[in-house]
Amino acid sequence: MDNQEELRRQRRALKEEIEAADRNAFQDDGAFKDREAFQDASGRLRDRSPAAPDLEMVLDIPVRITLEVGGTDMPIRDLLQLHQGAIVELDRQAGDALDVLVNGTLIARGEVVVVEDKLGIRLTEVVSPAERLQSLR
Template structure:
């Protein structure tokens, strides 16, 4: 719970900083006497403003992401699942040697192959999924 509380606090602080920056930007624009209208809708205004620098991603770089590897899967009725015992073999829907799916928080981001590094398993990425393919998988 401590990590979650800390993340909530960080999110709240970020929100307050963004709101303060929006208020300061609106006040500054009014003080400068500019004739262009200043948008008041907060973060969306900054994203639309082409003159502003790119978004600062430093705030999200420490957010934890769960990385999982999917070897394959199998559909079976509960009757068969309950009959499994130690040493039982379950046939998966992938062929041997086929790349594994690399998922970040349940979203496919890459494919790769298993490697062994000093008695530990790892994965070598062989393909990074395109942004279009990632968006399609979310639908």
């Protein structure tokens, strides 16, 4: 907690220093006193603007990809009575596309394929960015 308080104190001190420098740079009419003061202020503003995103920083971050076949709702009583060989009816029709989720967000739909004795998925539809944003709300 002391470390956070120290960071807050330093942030406040820096903010006060910048505000004081800005007050000294302006004349009473709001104009800059000299060209150097203008360049200092514009340089600080430039430093605050966000840089273009650097995708290299995130390319190695692992994400969880999940394929959703379907789902159903059932009371706990029925869940506890399930046994080996029981059949649970899902809310999808046979042949419907599976949902492809990345970290829980729908990004595509596809169909199951077999590749060298392993299951895979062939993407048949990629969700538009607008749909992805809608699913987050």
